[in-house]
Amino acid sequence: MxxxxxxxxxxxxxxxxxxxxxxxxxxxxxxxxxxxxxxxxxxxxxxxxxxxxxxxxxxxxxxxxxxxxxxxxxxxxxxxxxxxxxxxxxxxxxxxxxxxxxxxxxxxxxxxxxxxxxxxxxxxxxxxxxxxxxxxxxxxxxxxxxxxxxxxxxxxxxxxxxxxxxxxxxxxxxxxxxxxxxxxxxxxxxxxxxxxxxxxxxxxxxxxxxxxxxxxxxxxxxxxxxxxxxxxxxxxxxxxxxxxFSDNLFYDLAYHANATAKRLSESIVDLNFKLLTPTQTNQIFVIVSTAQYQKLLSMPEFDFEVWEPHPDGLVIRFVTSWATPDENIDRLLAALAQIQTI
The missing domain is CATH 3.40.640.10 (Type I PLP-dependent aspartate aminotransferase-like (Major domain))
Incomplete structure (x- = not known):
C-alpha cells in the first residue's frame, strides 16, 4: 500500500x-x-x-x-x-x-x-x-x-x-x-x-x-x-x-485521493517528519534517516517508493488513491510513530 x-x-x-x-x-x-x-x-x-x-x-x-x-x-x-x-x-x-x-x-x-x-x-x-x-x-x-x-x-x-x-x-x-x-x-x-x-x-x-x-x-x-x-x-x-464522466465520478474519486493524502501529510508533519515539498495532491514526499528507512522497510505491510537521496538520508514517497481506506492511513501513521525517534 x-x-x-x-x-x-x-x-x-x-x-x-x-x-x-x-x-x-x-x-x-x-x-x-x-x-x-x-x-x-x-x-x-x-x-x-x-x-x-x-x-x-x-x-x-x-x-x-x-x-x-x-x-x-x-x-x-x-x-x-x-x-x-x-x-x-x-x-x-x-x-x-x-x-x-x-x-x-x-x-x-x-x-x-x-x-x-x-x-x-x-x-x-x-x-x-x-x-x-x-x-x-x-x-x-x-x-x-x-x-x-x-x-x-x-x-x-x-x-x-x-x-x-x-x-x-x-x-x-x-x-x-x-x-x-x-x-x-x-x-x-x-x-x-x-x-x-x-x-x-x-x-x-x-x-x-x-x-x-x-x-x-x-x-x-x-x-x-x-x-x-x-x-x-x-x-x-x-x-x-x-x-x-457520468455523475462527476472522475472528480469524486480524485477528491478522495486528495483528502486521504491531506490527512496523512498533516499527521506526518505532526510527528515531526519533514517534507521535501508541501503536499498539494496525492503524493507525499517524506525525508527519513537511513535508520528510519531500514526499519520501515522491514514492515512488509507497507510499500513505497524511494524517490531520491537527501543530505539527511532519503526521500520516500507515499501515494494515496481513490480507494485508500482510513484504516490504512491509521496503520501507516502508527508505524511512523514507532520510527519517529530512531
Whole structure:
C-alpha cells in the first residue's frame, strides 16, 4: 500500500458497467456506441464540441503517440528535467528521433521565463528546433500549476509558435486539490492537447487524449494504429470513460485521493517528519534517516517508493488513491510513530 495510485483494480462502478455490457456485441477499434458516448461526455464537459477525443491504454503510449505525431523529424520538446517523458518512459520519445530539451524544475514545474532562452540559444539548421513544451499537472512532485503560471506559459508558447501539451495522468487530483485555481476551461484555453488520466484515477486502464488544435487532428488515427495503440476491444476504454464522466465520478474519486493524502501529510508533519515539498495532491514526499528507512522497510505491510537521496538520508514517497481506506492511513501513521525517534 502507498506505493502508487494504480495498485487497486478499478472502482466498482466501472466493474459493474463492464459486467453489465459484457455480452453486448459491437464493432472494434473504438467504432462503437460506448466510445461515442464517452467522447460526447468529454466534449460536453470541456465545452468544446469540435475537440477530438482518442482513447489509449496507458500514459506512456499516449505521450509517445501524440508527441511523435505532432512533431516533424527535426523538432524537439522542451520539458522540465523531472518530466515523465524524460525520466520514466525509457527513452520512448528519443527513440522516435525527437530530442527532449530539459530545463531545471521548480518543485517539478517549468516556468514561462525558462522557454525564451532556449529559443534564443537555438542555432537554426544545426540544432534541434524547439517546437513543443511539455508539462504535467499534477507534476512528478505532486505540485500543481496555477492559473497565472499556465497562462504565462501559454502566452510564451504562442509568441514563439510552440505547441503546448499537458500530461494529465493525474489531472483529476490536480483539479480537485485545495490549492487549485484552474478550471478545465482554462486548460482548454491554454493548451493544444492534453489528456484525462484514468489509470491513476479509478479505471482498470486508460487515458483520454483531447486534441484542441485543428492542425493536429488530421490523420491522427493512422498514428494511433501505427504505434500499436488502437485497441481492438476499444469499447473497454469507452465504457470506462463514459462511467468516469457520468455523475462527476472522475472528480469524486480524485477528491478522495486528495483528502486521504491531506490527512496523512498533516499527521506526518505532526510527528515531526519533514517534507521535501508541501503536499498539494496525492503524493507525499517524506525525508527519513537511513535508520528510519531500514526499519520501515522491514514492515512488509507497507510499500513505497524511494524517490531520491537527501543530505539527511532519503526521500520516500507515499501515494494515496481513490480507494485508500482510513484504516490504512491509521496503520501507516502508527508505524511512523514507532520510527519517529530512531
Amino acid at each position: 502507498f506505493r502508487n495510485d494504480y495498485s487497486e483494480g478499478a472502482c466498482p462502478a466501472i466493474l459493474e458497467e463492464l459486467t453489465r455490457t459484457n455480452f453486448m456485441r459491437t464493432r472494434g477499434y473504438g467504432d462503437d456506441p460506448f466510445c461515442s458516448r464517452a467522447q460526447d461526455l468529454i466534449r460536453a464537459h470541456i465545452g468544446n464540441d469540435a475537440a477530438d477525443v482518442h482513447f489509449f491504454v496507458g500514459g506512456t503510449q499516449t505521450n509517445l503517440t501524440a508527441l511523435s505525431a505532432f512533431l516533424r523529424p527535426h523538432e524537439g520538446i522542451i520539458s522540465p528535467d523531472t518530466g515523465h517523458i524524460q525520466l520514466h518512459e525509457t527513452g520512448a520519445i528519443e527513440a522516435t528521433g525527437h530530442a527532449i530539451i530539459t530545463v531545471a524544475n521548480h518543485d517539478g514545474k517549468l516556468a514561462a521565463d525558462q522557454i525564451a532562452p532556449i529559443i534564443k540559444n537555438h542555432m537554426p539548421i544545426h540544432m534541434t528546433k524547439p517546437r513543443l513544451v511539455y508539462i504535467s499537472n499534477s507534476t512528478e512532485y505532486g505540485t500543481v500549476y496555477t492559473k497565472e503560471e499556465l497562462y504565462a506559459i501559454s502566452q510564451v508558447c504562442k509568441q514563439h509558435n510552440l505547441l503546448l501539451y499537458l500530461d494529465g495522468a493525474r489531472l483529476g487530483v490536480a483539479l480537485t486539490c485545495d490549492s487549485n485555481d484552474l478550471t478545465i476551461a482554462d486548460i482548454c484555453n491554454c493548451v493544444d492537447a492534453f489528456y484525462f488520466g484514468g489509470t491513476k484515477n479509478g479505471a482498470l486502464f486508460g487515458e483520454a487524449l483531447v486534441i484542441l488544435n485543428e492542425n493536429l487532428k488530421s490523420d491522427f488515427q493512422y498514428f494511433i494504429k501505427q504505434r500499436g495503440a488502437l485497441l481492438a476491444k476499444g469499447r473497454l476504454l469507452g465504457i470506462q470513460f463514459a462511467t468516469l
